Amino acid sequence: MFCSQCGTKLNDNAKFCSRCGQRVIQVAPLQTPAPVTAVQPTAAPVAGVSQTVPVTAQINQTAAPAPTGQAAPSVNLAASATPVTPVQVPAMPAAAVPTPAPTAPATTAPTPAAVPPATSAAAPNPTAAPANPITSNPLIGRLFNPASLKTMLVSLGTGLGAALAVGLVAALCISIVIPPSSWLPALSSSNSSVSYALDGSDAYIAMPNFVQILVAIVIAGLSGSFSVQASGPVGSNNAYVSLQQLGVHTSIWLPVGLSGLALLIGAAFGSYMLARKREAPVQVRWDGAISAAIIGLGSGLVLLILGALFPLSIKGSANQFSASGALNGASLRTFAMGFLLAGIGALIGYAMAQFAPDSSNIALALWRWTHRTRGFVRTVVESFAIYWLVFTVIGVVVFIWLIVQTHQPKLFLLLFLLFPYLPVALFVLAAFGTIAYSGYGPALNFSLFGFAKPAGSSTSIDSSPAVAVGWQLWLLFLAFVLATIVIVLRTSLRNMQDPWYAAWKHTWKSPVAVGVLWIVFTVIMSFGASLSFNGFSGALSSILSNYDLTSEIHPYHFSIAIAAWFFIIAGLWAFIIEALAMRVGPTVIASMPGMGKFLAGGYVQPTPAQIAARAKAGASSVAQR
Numbered sequence: 001m002f003c004s005q006c007g008t009k010l011n012d013n014a015k016f017c018s019r020c021g022q023r024v025i026q027v028a029p030l031q032t033p034a035p036v037t038a039v040q041p042t043a044a045p046v047a048g049v050s051q052t053v054p055v056t057a058q059i060n061q062t063a064a065p066a067p068t069g070q071a072a073p074s075v076n077l078a079a080s081a082t083p084v085t086p087v088q089v090p091a092m093p094a095a096a097v098p099t100p101a102p103t104a105p106a107t108t109a110p111t112p113a114a115v116p117p118a119t120s121a122a123a124p125n126p127t128a129a130p131a132n133p134i135t136s137n138p139l140i141g142r143l144f145n146p147a148s149l150k151t152m153l154v155s156l157g158t159g160l161g162a163a164l165a166v167g168l169v170a171a172l173c174i175s176i177v178i179p180p181s182s183w184l185p186a187l188s189s190s191n192s193s194v195s196y197a198l199d200g201s202d203a204y205i206a207m208p209n210f211v212q213i214l215v216a217i218v219i220a221g222l223s224g225s226f227s228v229q230a231s232g233p234v235g236s237n238n239a240y241v242s243l244q245q246l247g248v249h250t251s252i253w254l255p256v257g258l259s260g261l262a263l264l265i266g267a268a269f270g271s272y273m274l275a276r277k278r279e280a281p282v283q284v285r286w287d288g289a290i291s292a293a294i295i296g297l298g299s300g301l302v303l304l305i306l307g308a309l310f311p312l313s314i315k316g317s318a319n320q321f322s323a324s325g326a327l328n329g330a331s332l333r334t335f336a337m338g339f340l341l342a343g344i345g346a347l348i349g350y351a352m353a354q355f356a357p358d359s360s361n362i363a364l365a366l367w368r369w370t371h372r373t374r375g376f377v378r379t380v381v382e383s384f385a386i387y388w389l390v391f392t393v394i395g396v397v398v399f400i401w402l403i404v405q406t407h408q409p410k411l412f413l414l415l416f417l418l419f420p421y422l423p424v425a426l427f428v429l430a431a432f433g434t435i436a437y438s439g440y441g442p443a444l445n446f447s448l449f450g451f452a453k454p455a456g457s458s459t460s461i462d463s464s465p466a467v468a469v470g471w472q473l474w475l476l477f478l479a480f481v482l483a484t485i486v487i488v489l490r491t492s493l494r495n496m497q498d499p500w501y502a503a504w505k506h507t508w509k510s511p512v513a514v515g516v517l518w519i520v521f522t523v524i525m526s527f528g529a530s531l532s533f534n535g536f537s538g539a540l541s542s543i544l545s546n547y548d549l550t551s552e553i554h555p556y557h558f559s560i561a562i563a564a565w566f567f568i569i570a571g572l573w574a575f576i577i578e579a580l581a582m583r584v585g586p587t588v589i590a591s592m593p594g595m596g597k598f599l600a601g602g603y604v605q606p607t608p609a610q611i612a613a614r615a616k617a618g619a620s621s622v623a624q625r
Contacts, residue, residue, distance in 0.1 A: 001014070001024070003017040003020065003022055004022065004024075004025075005020050005022035005141065006020045006022070006138065006141070016145065016147070017141070020137075020138045020141030020142065022141060022145070023145070023146070139286060139287070139290075142283075142287055143287065143290060143291060143294075147274075147278055148287075148291065150274060151270075151271055151274040151275050151291070152271075152291055152294055152295050152298075152346075154270040154271075154273070154274050155267050155268075155270035155271035155274075155295050155342075155345075155346045155349060156267070156270070156295050156298045156299060156302075156342065157270065158266040158267065158269055158270035159262075159263045159264070159266035159267030159270060159295070159299060159342045159345060159346070160263065160266070160299060160302060160303075160342075161266060162262035162263060162265060162266030162269075163218050163221070163222070163259045163260070163262045163263040163266065164214070164218060164259075165262065166218075166221065166258050166259045166262040166416065167214050167215070167217040167221065167259050168214060169416075170217045170221075170258075170259075170413070170416040171210060171214040171217055173413055174213060174413060175210060175213065177410055177413060178410065178413070180207035180208055180213070205314070205315070205316040206313075206314065206315040206316065207314060208312050208313060208314065211310050212310045212311065212312050212313065213312065214310075215306050215307065215309075215310040215312075215329065216310075216312040216327060216329060217259065217416065218259045218303070218306075219303060219306075219307050219329035219334055220254050220257065220259075220329075220417060221254075221256065221257030221258055221259030221260045221261075221262075221416060221417065222256065222257075222259060222260040222263065222303065222334065222337045222338055222341060223253055223254060223255055223256045223257075223260060223333070223337045223524055223526075224253065224303065224307065224331060224333055224334030224337050224338070225251045225252060225253040225329075225331040225333040225334060226251070226252045226253070226312075226327040226328060226329050226331070227249070227250055227251055227252075227328050227331060228243065228252070228325070228326075228327060229242065229243065229244070229311070229324075229325065229326045229327075229328055230242065230243050230323070230324065230325040230326070231243070231323065231324055231325075232322070232323030232324070233323070248531070248532075249531075249532045250529070250530065250531050250532075251331070251333075251528075251529065251530045252327070252528070252529045253526075253527070253528050253529070254417055254527055255417075255421040255524065255525045255526055255527060256337075256341070256420065256421065256524050256525060257416055257417045257418070257419065257420075257421070258415075258416050258417075258419055258420075259416070260337065260341050261419075261420060263338070263341045263342055263345065264341045264342070264344060264345035264348075265362075266345065267295060267299070267341075267342045267343075267344075267345030267346045267349065268345040268346065268348040268349040268352075268362045269349065269361065269362045270346075270349065271291070271292070271295070271345075271346040271348075271349030271350050271353070272348075272349035272350075272352050272353050272361070272362045272365060273349075273361070273362075275288075275349065275350055275353035276352075276353040276357035276359075276365075278353075283354065284347070284350050284351045284354050287350075288347060288350030288351065288353075288354070289347060289350075291346065291350060292343045292344075292346035292347035292350060293343055295342055295343060295346040296338070296339035296340065296341075296342045296343025296344075296346065297339060297343075298342075299338040299339060299341070299342035299343075300334075300335040300336065300337075300338035300339035300342075301335070302338070303329075303334055303335065303338040304330050304334055304335045304338070305330075306329075307328060307329030307330035307334055308329075308330035311326040311327060311328040311329065311330075312326060312327040312329075313325065313326035313327075314326070337524070340524070348362070348366075349362060352365040352366060352369060353365075354614070354615050355369050355372075355611070356368045356369040356372070357611065357614060358608065358611055368605075370382065370385070371601070371603075371604070371605045372604065372605050372606070372607045373604075374494075374498055374500075374501060374604055375501045375506065375509070376501070376506060376509035376510040376513060376578075377513075378494065378604070379487075379491055379510050379574075379577065379578070379581075380510055380513050380514060380517075380574070382487065382490065382491075382602075383487050383514075383574070383577065384517075386483050386486060386487055387427055387483055388423065390479055390480075390482075390483045391423040391424075391426050391427045391430070391479070392419075392423045394423070394426055394476065394479060395419065395422040395426055398422065398426065399412075399414075399415065399418065399422060421525055424521065424525050424562075425525075425562070426476055427480070428562050428563075428566060429446070429447060429448055429473065429476055430448070430476035430477050430479065430480035431480060431566075431569060431573060432447070432448065432477075433447070433562065433563060433566040433569055433570075434446060434447040434452075434562075434563040434566070435447075435560065435561070435562060435563070436559075436560075436561060436562070436563045436564075437558070437559070437560050438557075438558065438559055439529075439556065439557055439558025439559060440556060440558055445563065448473050448474060448476070448477060484573070484576075484577065486599075487577055488577055488580045488581050488584070488585050489581075489585055489588065489589065489595065489599050489602070490599050490601065490602030491577060491578070491581035491585065491602065492580075492581045492582075492584075492585025492586050492588070492589055493585075493589060493596070493599045493602040493603065494602045494603065494604060495581055495582065495585075495586070496586060496589070497603055497604060498604050502581075502582055504582075506578075507575060507578040507579065507582075508575075510574045510575070510577070510578055511571035511572070511574040511575045511578075512571065513574075514567075514570050514571050514573075514574040515567040515568065515570060515571035515574075516567075517570075518562075518566060518567035518570045518571075519567050521562065522561060522562045522563075522564060522566065522567065525561070525562055526559055526560065526561030526562070527559060527560040527561070528557075528558065528559040528560075528561070529556075529558050530556065530557040530558075531556040531557070532556075
């Protein structure tokens with residue numbers, strides 16, 4: 001049986017083409033009627049007598065009947081310009097006459113029976129290989145077959161659903177603890193201008209609704225950016241002008257929060273659950289990569305539309321004047337972060353469907369794949385997991401400690417925005433990295449050694465170049481050292497079991513991979529805001545003078561982020577782990593035999609034969625293309 005789309009030979013029970021993904025329709029083959037051969041009557045030959053066989057007899061006997069509804073064509077051989085010569089058959093003895101073989105007619109006239117009627121053409125057999133197969137791209141066929149499209153839709157839906165679920169919980173907590181109706185009194189008590197504007201009896205304020213708060217939390221957790229939009233009366237004639245008309249452009253963003261993490265995990269869960277059930281093995285390259293990009297594209301577009309439809313807006317009117325302000329999340333960064341997080345999550349799901357399809361969910365698949373993999377990949381993934389676990393626990397403890405020390409229970413609402421940023425920041429400090437501040441005023445670097453600032457600059461922190469901090473921060477370094485020792489010993493135990501990777505020629509791979517990962521973390525784990533002006537208009541100068549603000553305002557940008565050079569420090573620590581695992585770790589393990597049970601998780605577990613064959617089949621099919 002062959003595929004009707006690309007002509008590939010298939011098994012008899014195949015449902016889909018293994019090359020292009022075309023659905024195979026099982027059709028019983030048509031029975032082609034056997035051709036009917038006209039029997040020519042022959043008379044028994046008589047010895048010594050010449051037999052004359054007229055050609056006209058043969059033609060009349062083998063002529064096919066005309067189709068129904070048409071008159072049979074008459075052939076007048078007697079009137080033909082070419083005379084028909086009879087065939088002379090010489091007489092032979094009866095005992096020596098063999099069975100005469102059929103001979104071709106001696107005449108050159110066409111035989112009507114050789115041309116079948118037009119209505120007798122048989123239908124083509126769908127199971128036979130097409131004479132001219134349709135050439136199509138197998139990759140496109142696999143990407144857009146029903147199973148693949150369903151997997152992409154489920155992955156996109158579960159990712160966005162998980163992000164919205166986290167945002168829903170956060171929005172409910174904010175609406176209960178800090179309802180929007182309480183925002184205005186707090187603002188008016190802290191700003192005399194707002195309080196004066198609300199003195200009129202006809203004052204009206206429209207606060208954000210629940211859906212706007214929900215969408216704003218989701219976009220903020222993705223590290224999407226918001227633009228500030230405001231309009232109101234300006235100047236002596238009270239003409240309504242917006243910030244954009246004044247040439248003012250703003251952008252605000254936060255680090256990746258829980259809703260962004262939920263988007264990544266949800267996309268991975270959805271793609272894994274369906275991709276692992278396919279008959280054909282999943283191919284991360286190129287099928288999985290392109291499918292993940294399509295999922296990321298859909299996620300970015302949906303978030304962009306939500307940000308444009310539901311901005312976090314405040315509208316009000318008082319004393320015959322009205323004004324409005326909004327935080328609009330429809331921005332390029334919002335689209336890019338939605339694309340990045342959903343795409344990475346979906347790609348992880350497709351990868352696990354190829355290399356660990358024997359699990360019921362993505363978490364168990366990651367666990368099994370981690371314990372089956374070897375070399376620097378195992379070291380990087382295991383280091384990430386151990387450090388993440390240790391500093392997440394420390395981050396929760398620090399967060400609770402801050403709430404207790406400040407006596408502000410409402411600070412727990414920051415949980416949705418500070419995680420996973422807080423564990424990452426604590427790890428950076430523990431590894432001798434810095435959290436850098438840049439923007440208005442002098443730059444500041446926060447590390448285990450305190451706040452550092454350029455010499456000669458003056459800030460409200462202190463007049464010295466560096467400000468010391470408490471000894472509590474050095475507990476972070478102690479936790480980092482203990483976690484590093486565990487990683488070194490597990491890597492040493494694995495090298496003793498799998499000595500192929502216990503060589504200096506492999507020690508560069510882990511530092512390079514870690515450095516690349518930290519470059520990505522530096523981009524997505526940052527706070528930031530920017531303010532720019534396209535010149536100064538007369539209306540803007542009027543506003544600045546009315547509120548006693550200096551007109552000498554310059555473009556402003558501020559950010560709180562991991563120092564850009566930290567990827568070098570992270571790569572150096574990765575190299576130290578590899579070096580200690582080869583030179584020091586084996587000696588420590590040999591001197592402490594009981595440590596093997598404690599570090600047993602560092603061993604490489606064997607991959608089942610059927611899983612290895614499925615992964616190899618997916619990789620080999622890609623290599624053949």
